[in-house]
Amino acid sequence: MTSRSLRLDADRVFIAAIGLAIVVLLLVFVAWPMLIIVGKSLTTKTGFGLDNYWRVFGGRKFATVTWNSFAVSTTVTVITVALAFVYSYALTRSAMPFKGAFRFLATLPVFAPSLVQGIGLIFLFGRNGLINTTFDLEIKIYGFWGIVIANVLYSLPQAVLLISTALAVADARTYEAATVLGAGPVRKFFDITLPSVKFGLLAAAFLVFTIALTDFGNPMVIGADYTVLANDIYNQVSGQMNFQLGSVVAIVLLAPALLAFQIERIANKRQFALVADRSVPLAPKKSPLFDACMFVAATLIVLPIVAVIGMVVYASFVKGWPYNLTLTLDNYLNNTAQNGYEPLVNSVLVSLIAAVIGVVTTMAAAFVIRRDQGVVGRMVNGIGLLPAAVPGMVLGLAYIFAFNKATGPFSLIYDTLLMLALCNVFHYFSQGMLTASTSLRQISSSFDEASACLGGRVVDTLRLVTLPLVMPTLLAVGIFFFMRSMVTLSGIIFLVSPGTNLAAVTVMLLDDAGATTHAAAYSTLIMLVVIGSLVLLNLVLRLLGKDAPRAAI
Amino acid sequence: MSRIDVESLEKRFDEKAVVHDVSFSVPHGDLCVLLGPSGCGKSTTLRLIAGLEDPTGGQISIGGQDVTHLPAKDRRIAMVFQSYALFPHLSVADNILFGLQVRRVAKDEQTRRLAGVAALTGLTEYLGRKPGQLSGGQRQRVALARAIVSEQPVCLMDEPLSNLDAKLRNEMRLEIRALQQRLAMTMIYVTHDQIEAMTMADRIILMNDGGIEQAGSPSDLYERPASLFAARFIGAPPMNMFTAATRAGLPDGIIVGVRAEHVAIEPAFGRHDDHVVASIEYLGADAIVALRPLADPQGEHVFARVPGSRRPDSGERVTLAWLPHDEHRFDAATGLRIEGGTMTIAPKSVQKG
Numbered sequence: 001m002t003s004r005s006l007r008l009d010a011d012r013v014f015i016a017a018i019g020l021a022i023v024v025l026l027l028v029f030v031a032w033p034m035l036i037i038v039g040k041s042l043t044t045k046t047g048f049g050l051d052n053y054w055r056v057f058g059g060r061k062f063a064t065v066t067w068n069s070f071a072v073s074t075t076v077t078v079i080t081v082a083l084a085f086v087y088s089y090a091l092t093r094s095a096m097p098f099k100g101a102f103r104f105l106a107t108l109p110v111f112a113p114s115l116v117q118g119i120g121l122i123f124l125f126g127r128n129g130l131i132n133t134t135f136d137l138e139i140k141i142y143g144f145w146g147i148v149i150a151n152v153l154y155s156l157p158q159a160v161l162l163i164s165t166a167l168a169v170a171d172a173r174t175y176e177a178a179t180v181l182g183a184g185p186v187r188k189f190f191d192i193t194l195p196s197v198k199f200g201l202l203a204a205a206f207l208v209f210t211i212a213l214t215d216f217g218n219p220m221v222i223g224a225d226y227t228v229l230a231n232d233i234y235n236q237v238s239g240q241m242n243f244q245l246g247s248v249v250a251i252v253l254l255a256p257a258l259l260a261f262q263i264e265r266i267a268n269k270r271q272f273a274l275v276a277d278r279s280v281p282l283a284p285k286k287s288p289l290f291d292a293c294m295f296v297a298a299t300l301i302v303l304p305i306v307a308v309i310g311m312v313v314y315a316s317f318v319k320g321w322p323y324n325l326t327l328t329l330d331n332y333l334n335n336t337a338q339n340g341y342e343p344l345v346n347s348v349l350v351s352l353i354a355a356v357i358g359v360v361t362t363m364a365a366a367f368v369i370r371r372d373q374g375v376v377g378r379m380v381n382g383i384g385l386l387p388a389a390v391p392g393m394v395l396g397l398a399y400i401f402a403f404n405k406a407t408g409p410f411s412l413i414y415d416t417l418l419m420l421a422l423c424n425v426f427h428y429f430s431q432g433m434l435t436a437s438t439s440l441r442q443i444s445s446s447f448d449e450a451s452a453c454l455g456g457r458v459v460d461t462l463r464l465v466t467l468p469l470v471m472p473t474l475l476a477v478g479i480f481f482f483m484r485s486m487v488t489l490s491g492i493i494f495l496v497s498p499g500t501n502l503a504a505v506t507v508m509l510l511d512d513a514g515a516t517t518h519a520a521a522y523s524t525l526i527m528l529v530v531i532g533s534l535v536l537l538n539l540v541l542r543l544l545g546k547d548a549p550r551a552a553i
Numbered sequence: 554m555s556r557i558d559v560e561s562l563e564k565r566f567d568e569k570a571v572v573h574d575v576s577f578s579v580p581h582g583d584l585c586v587l588l589g590p591s592g593c594g595k596s597t598t599l600r601l602i603a604g605l606e607d608p609t610g611g612q613i614s615i616g617g618q619d620v621t622h623l624p625a626k627d628r629r630i631a632m633v634f635q636s637y638a639l640f641p642h643l644s645v646a647d648n649i650l651f652g653l654q655v656r657r658v659a660k661d662e663q664t665r666r667l668a669g670v671a672a673l674t675g676l677t678e679y680l681g682r683k684p685g686q687l688s689g690g691q692r693q694r695v696a697l698a699r700a701i702v703s704e705q706p707v708c709l710m711d712e713p714l715s716n717l718d719a720k721l722r723n724e725m726r727l728e729i730r731a732l733q734q735r736l737a738m739t740m741i742y743v744t745h746d747q748i749e750a751m752t753m754a755d756r757i758i759l760m761n762d763g764g765i766e767q768a769g770s771p772s773d774l775y776e777r778p779a780s781l782f783a784a785r786f787i788g789a790p791p792m793n794m795f796t797a798a799t800r801a802g803l804p805d806g807i808i809v810g811v812r813a814e815h816v817a818i819e820p821a822f823g824r825h826d827d828h829v830v831a832s833i834e835y836l837g838a839d840a841i842v843a844l845r846p847l848a849d850p851q852g853e854h855v856f857a858r859v860p861g862s863r864r865p866d867s868g869e870r871v872t873l874a875w876l877p878h879d880e881h882r883f884d885a886a887t888g889l890r891i892e893g894g895t896m897t898i899a900p901k902s903v904q905k906g
Contacts, residue, residue, distance in 0.1 A: 009624050446638035449605050452625040453632040454652030454703065464655070468642045 011458040019368035019376035022361060026383040029426045033398035034390065040401050041247040056248045061227070066252065069213055069228040072144065076151045076212035081205050083152070084159035087301050090294035091160070092167040095286040097295065105302045107157045108309050111530040113487045113504040115217030116523045117150035119511055120308030122222060123315050123520075128322040130311070146222035153305050154218065155211040159204040166200025166271050172282040199271035206264035210257050214391035216490040221511055229253045230490065233393050237494060243401070250394040261389035309527075316520035331521035337513065338506045339498075344525060346417060347503035351485035353421035358432050358481030359474055361425065366436035367462070388430030392491030395427050400494050417500055420492050424485040432477050439473035440466070472541060479537050486530050555616040555706030555739045556581045557602065563610035564597055572597050573763045575611070579756070584733050584740045586750040589760035590786070596711055598760070599743045603709050604628050615707055631700035635712040637692050639684040645695050646680040652703045670702040673732070690721045701732065708733070710742045714749065726753055747787050751775070759783055781888040784810050784881055790841055790856040796885065799852060807891070808883040813841060815879035816857035818871040828855065830869045840864040844871065
């Protein structure tokens with residue numbers, strides 16, 4: 001390898017420079033804040049020590065809160081993975097009708113802040129909820145089951161995405177071989193289907209666990225006095241201004257999230273290593289009875305999702321919930337309690353900035369990983385995956401400590417929309433980078449080599465070959481950052497101020513203040529913006545579609 | 554002039570030498586084939602010459618200039634990839650012109666060359682299409698055109714025909730050879746297909762396990778294989794090998810090889826009914842007869858190539874014979890060819906009756 005490092009042509013310098021720039025960004029916006037938060041949790045009145053930890057661990061409530069968090073997350077995981085498997089199975093292995101609609105409906109929760117599930121559930125099952133008042137029941141949704149149901153609905157789309165991808169890459173030939181050998185459907189299910197997606201299921205389980213563990217919006221809205229770790233951080237920091245104890249709880253939250261993320265990643269890798277090079281895709285055959293069963297099951301699973309979000313949309317047009325159900329546009333026209341629509345405009349701006357910065361940085365990172373197999377590439381890859389394991393609240397809290405200085409270079413951007421956008425970029429950096437990497441990897445390396453043999457510099461290859469080929473991914477990564485930034489609550493909850501308030505926070509504040517119909521209207525607007533941007537992307541892609549890059553071979 | 558000289562080339566991946574001690578020269582205008590089984594290091598050698606990999610030792614020069622550590626784009630080479638590596642988003646014309654565009658060749662010059670190359674490769678009516686809309690053979694031609702249009706003196710080809718069907722492969726073989734001679738390109742051509750190597754090459758470099766097994770003209774390799782490996786790799790069916798253990802009368806430590814077309818099968822007579830016909834592969838003009846030793850039913854088959862009309866029947870007992878000068882002798886310990894060794898015991902020669 002000595003001769004490799006000796007060869008310092010312009011192309012290598014170019015790649016290394018980009019790589020180092022990404023590393024510096026990641027160090028400043030991820031590694032450093034995380035170090036600070038660890039330091040903060042160890043800072044006591046008298047110096048350094050574990051005092052804060054003893055105080056938190058010794059607290060009467062701490063054991064209960066931790067137990068609550070794990071009880072909720074485990075329950076959510078079991079229910080979600082089971083439902084997501086059935087739903088994905090229906091999508092990929094049956095010939096049921098309306099698959100497109102089912103696919104779309106199951107993604108709905110992604111388009112809204114997590115607390116929308118909580119709000120919708122309250123409209124349905126709350127004290128003044130539709131079900132309780134109509135049928136004169138006394139269902140108590142607040143607390144454990146409320147959080148569980150809200151989080152199941154919220155995490156289902158992501159589990160369905162993972163599991164249906166795993167199910168979709170099945171090799172039809174193994175099923176044909178089994179049929180020829182005389183295996184029945186039950187045998188095929190247990191001997192082929194389940195083993196082929198076991199790592200996908202495992203990955204989905206840990207992903208859902210992490211989502212449930214770190215979710216902040218739903219417990220806030222529907223948890224009542226059932227406190228989980230994420231709320232505890234918020235209470236410590238925002239309620240009691242106790243930053244040291246807040247950071248201790250944040251680190252308690254970080255540890256399982258880190259572990260779960262690692263397991264998810266290994267499982268995911270194993271899942272996709274199973275995919276054979278040339279498999280024949282499985283096309284589900286029509287089977288009326290089975291298809292009908294799957295159709296009913298999928299409908300039952302998707303119904304609550306649609307109902308909850310539908311309730312929110314419905315309530316946004318209602319005069320006064322639940323006593324005056326007259327339809328009105330008042331909630332949209334006079335939504336002035338929290339600075340009117342300024343937060344929504346802020347959110348769109350933040351999301352646009354995050355999309356641009358996110359695309360540029362994650363594509364650059366993926367490019368470096370692909371082209372530099374040396375130290376720089378490995379460093380970018382290693383540090384770039386770090387943020388995926390950091391819960392949004394922990395990152396946000398770390399940002400306060402790291403950047404909230406009266407002086408210094410960061411005082412210029414602290415408490416600006418740019419800071420919020422940066423927080424979102426680095427909160428979702430890993431997912432963006434992985435998407436970009438996967439897409440780059442699908443471009444055969446022989447394109448790079450062909451370009452080099454034809455006399456192209458790395459810059460030429462990037463401009464003329466790589467960029468046109470990854471354009472669809474570029475847009476997809478951009479929309480990913482835009483969508484996440486529009487709906488995230490946990491990452492930016494500590495960073496917003498009256499001047500830089502965002503839409504998702506406004507929903508929470510409105511709901512907190514009892515202006516539920518206004519909160520519903522605000523949520524609906526967020527969903528509209530997100531879905532609108534998706535529609536726009538699809539139009540753009542369709543326009544490019546004539547030239548849609550298809551692998552030549 | 555653009556001769557290629559490779560001197561003591563070495564490439565290690567994680568301490569494992571995939572190419573070692575490889576030295577050869579290709580004179581200007583020659584077509585040199587790197588031949589060998591998969592994993593023998595032939596593709597790596599080509600990629601080292603192209604500049605797509607950095608060698609860990611040795612020297613490469615093109616046209617007398619040392620290019621060992623020059624980036625690919627500065628080596629004045631053209632390359633055709635096994636996968637073709639056509640840019641899927643560019644039209645055929647833009648694919649062909651890619652190299653001229655990044656090298657900023659004047660527009661009218663580009664147009665002139667494109668027209669010439671398109672006519673040469675029969676792509677004129679397809680210039681506006683995308684690679685995805687072409688057949689396998691047409692994509693092959695685009696890859697070829699893209700390499701030719703650069704008018705580089707050296708052209709490297711990495712198994713360019715392996716994705717084509719047999720008929721197309723035969724046609725393209727002839728076309729590539731004709732183009733190479735017409736344009737007087739110096740070409741290095743990697744393949745594992747011995748027929749491609751035999752039919753196209755001025756010179757074949759046979760590689761095995763990262764090193765050169767034998768270098769020479771196709772007839773050198775066929776008629777005077779330098780080692781057991783070369784003898785068995787080239788020729789189908791592979792050369793028959795006999796040792797003292799399998800053939801009475803041979804000295805120890807010597808392996809005798811005889812090609813199938815030199816093995817004559819005679820009707821059994823007396824005690825010489827030493828083989829039985831196990832199976833026959835009828836090819837039309839001739840037939841490959843697989844023979845099993847009578848004494849050892851598990852023993853290795855001996856193959857004989859006979860005229861198709863004079864093939865024996867399955868199960869027939871026969872006796873084998875060949876002319877002494879059709880024998881190849883190898884040292885059993887080193888596997889190397891023994892030149893001009895006198896024969897201690899002559900095998901049965903072909904006799905009438």
